[in-house]
Amino acid sequence: MLGIFLLVFLLFLMMTTGISALFARDLLASIIMFSAFSFLAVLTSLTLGSPDVAFTEAVIGVVSTTFFVVALERMKRGSSK
């Protein structure tokens, strides 16, 4: 029973962070929200009992967040000229 409540809570948080990542004005805020979404997906996978998927999601969340931040930095540098 507690597991169901935890799962519903995590899915609700995932929905909130996903929608706010879509509609955020600032791109950096969008990236951070996407990172939070990825971390909540890790917790959801752990709740559903698949640590392998959770591990992959955690690692890929870190890598993709780094790539997004680097790409955003490069984009800003190009637009400032």
Added chain:
Amino acid sequence: MNERFGTVVLDTAFRFVIPFVMLYGVYVLINGESSPGGGFQAGALLAIAVVLSRLVQGEKAVFNISGNTALILAGIGTFLYGFVGVLTLCWGGNFLEYGISPWAMLAAEKHALGILGIEIGVTLCVMATIIAIFDALTRKEEV
């Protein structure tokens, strides 16, 4: 990303973190059969160590793999995967049929050894590809 970033605190902290990240990556690779993990996760962890070094110390990082070297490493990793598969073909089995190898071992040991071989290939390929993407993102454009 191309120039040095941060102060001595960040530099020292990242020097402490890097060895543990790399050791954990190798542990995930070796222990991947009996616990969560495997070649892909190990490669991503090892790549994170290099990317973190590049982020903090810039292009003159102490622990660095350049983009061209990364592409060569990715080729070597893919070759290793294919080599293990073709080796079992040469011994008379199917592609990636590890049980056919002529060494005097148990069947489970042969399987573990063969899977370790292809996982090392996958690790090299994933690590080098992530570093190559990062290098392409941070490269200075030619004028």
